[in-house]
Amino acid sequence: xxxxxxxxxxxxxxxxxxxxxxxxxxxxxxxxxxxxxxxxxxxxxxxxxxxxxxxxxxxxxxxxxxxxxxxxxxxxxxxxxxxxxxxxxxxxxxxxxxxxxxxxxxxxxxxxxxxxxxxxxxxxxxxxxxxxxxxxxxxxxxxxxxxxxxxxxxxxxxxxxxxxxxxxxxxxxxxxxxxxxxxxxxxxxxxxxxxxxxxxxxxxxxxxxxxxxxxxxxxxxxxxxxxxxxxxxxxxxxxxxxxxxxxxxxxxxxxxxxxxxxxxxxxxxxxxxxxxxxxxxxxxxxxxxxxxxxxxxxxxxxxxxxxxxxxxxxxxxxxxxxxxxxxxxxxxxxxxxxxxxxxxxxxxxxxxxxxxxxxxxxxxxxxxxxxxxxxxxxxxx
RNA sequence: GCACAGGUGACCGAGUGGUUAAUGGUAGCAGACUGUAAAUCUGCCGCUCUUCGGAGCUACGGAGGUUCGAAUCCUCCCCUGUGCA
Numbered sequence: 001x002x003x004x005x006x007x008x009x010x011x012x013x014x015x016x017x018x019x020x021x022x023x024x025x026x027x028x029x030x031x032x033x034x035x036x037x038x039x040x041x042x043x044x045x046x047x048x049x050x051x052x053x054x055x056x057x058x059x060x061x062x063x064x065x066x067x068x069x070x071x072x073x074x075x076x077x078x079x080x081x082x083x084x085x086x087x088x089x090x091x092x093x094x095x096x097x098x099x100x101x102x103x104x105x106x107x108x109x110x111x112x113x114x115x116x117x118x119x120x121x122x123x124x125x126x127x128x129x130x131x132x133x134x135x136x137x138x139x140x141x142x143x144x145x146x147x148x149x150x151x152x153x154x155x156x157x158x159x160x161x162x163x164x165x166x167x168x169x170x171x172x173x174x175x176x177x178x179x180x181x182x183x184x185x186x187x188x189x190x191x192x193x194x195x196x197x198x199x200x201x202x203x204x205x206x207x208x209x210x211x212x213x214x215x216x217x218x219x220x221x222x223x224x225x226x227x228x229x230x231x232x233x234x235x236x237x238x239x240x241x242x243x244x245x246x247x248x249x250x251x252x253x254x255x256x257x258x259x260x261x262x263x264x265x266x267x268x269x270x271x272x273x274x275x276x277x278x279x280x281x282x283x284x285x286x287x288x289x290x291x292x293x294x295x296x297x298x299x300x301x302x303x304x305x306x307x308x309x310x311x312x313x314x315x316x317x318x319x320x321x322x323x324x325x326x327x328x329x330x331x332x333x334x335x336x337x338x339x340x341x342x343x344x345x346x347x348x349x350x351x352x353x354x355x356x357x358x359x360x361x362x363x364x365x366x367x368x369x370x371x372x373x374x375x376x377x378x379x380x381x
Numbered sequence: 382g383c384a385c386a387g388g389u390g391a392c393c394g395a396g397u398g399g400u401u402a403a404u405g406g407u408a409g410c411a412g413a414c415u416g417u418a419a420a421u422c423u424g425c426c427g428c429u430c431u432u433c434g435g436a437g438c439u440a441c442g443g444a445g446g447u448u449c450g451a452a453u454c455c456u457c458c459c460c461u462g463u464g465c466a
Contacts, residue, residue, distance in 0.1 A: 303411090
């Protein structure tokens with residue numbers, strides 16, 4: 001089988017590359033918009049394509065509960081269901097186990113949880129998560145992990161890491177024996193021999209040695225890519241940086257590295273410059289719906305009264321359609337009026353900003369120089 | 382003109398003698414948001430000072446009155462709605 005990942009250029013530790021999936025190429029470093037429930041909230045698929053998104057996320061937990069993975073499988077898989085022919089990555093539900101604390105109980109077997117939708121009881125295991133993800137048919141699926149809470153004592157972080165290692169192992173075992181069950185598996189020719197890929201996830205709390213050990217032992221399982229999880233859970237930024245740097249050293253250079261759940265625009269540029277290839281975050285989409293826009297001049301809260309008569313664009317340096325067409329005054333009016341279009345336009349802008357940030361970084365790596373790009377994007381948060 | 386009902390902070394609307402500058406909403410102002418239980422959540426929201434602990438002033442249509450104490454009870458007046466003339 002063709003290799004999933006190709007590196008095209010280096011600039012110090014940073015790399016520009018390409019991930020080849022059954023649903024197209026993903027240029028890296030890549031920012032992946034979150035499409036949790038089968039939609040990147042507020043943005044239609046055709047606009048996502050226009051924005052240049054090459055891969056988006058779906059979420060196992062949400063889609064399992066509603067509309068149900070069997071229904072999606074029956075309709076041909078998530079790509080077809082949501083009419084997204086580009087690459088798709090599904091998260092394993094590990095993060096929901098973390099964020100739904102109070103609704104769940106964790107055991108060695110897996111996670112007993114109650115649906116946030118109707119209170120019904122469910123059990124998620126590594127096998128179950130992987131089964132659901134195969135049914136959904138994402139191009140990249142994630143091992144089922146436990147996102148260690150923060151702060152966590154060393155002993156707790158170690159126990160959690162050990163359980164994640166066992167769960168990741170089980171996820172891989174299940175995947176290896178069932179990966180031919182992906183909904184589009186019969187479509188080999190068109191898919192150029194590509195099939196689903198599974199990534200492992202590194203945990204280890206905020207402990208450098210645990211992080212390193214978690215990375216090394218996950219790498220021994222030989223995944224086609226590796227994610228760094230358990231970050232952006234409330235830790236200081238320097239600590240996050242240290243954990244990422246530590247894990248990157250322990251990960252193989254020829255596989256994609258994915259930092260889960262980050263970050264602010266300047267953060268993602270920084271991580272990309274350190275050699276991270278993939279990132280996802282709800283921030284650009286959620287913040288947009290809440291009126292927070294990211295611009296080349298920093299963050300901007302569109303509901304502020306000072307924009308009421310501002311005829312200028314959100315960001316004078318932005319090349320997105322929203323900035324080329326609408327004024328701050330109009331966008332503020334839409335937001336303050338509670339018009340759905342506010343969320344749409346704001347999200348379009350923020351996603352463009354994130355995706356364009358990655359394009360700039362990628363371009364800079366191609367040119368072998370990151371300094372200009374980073375200084376330009378460094379004061380965004 | 383008569384009879385009911387009613388007049389509460391920008392608006393709607395609780396409160397019918399005392400922990401009441403006055404519950405709740407809305408509107409307004411500001412903030413937060415990092416593998417989405419999030420088009421959500423938080424704070425402020427009478428005025429003036431403040432060492433940020435608080436202090437003073439003004440407020441429940443208007444004017445009086447009862448009472449230790451009134452948005453709450455009484456009297457008169459003004460206004461609004463509905464019905465009858």
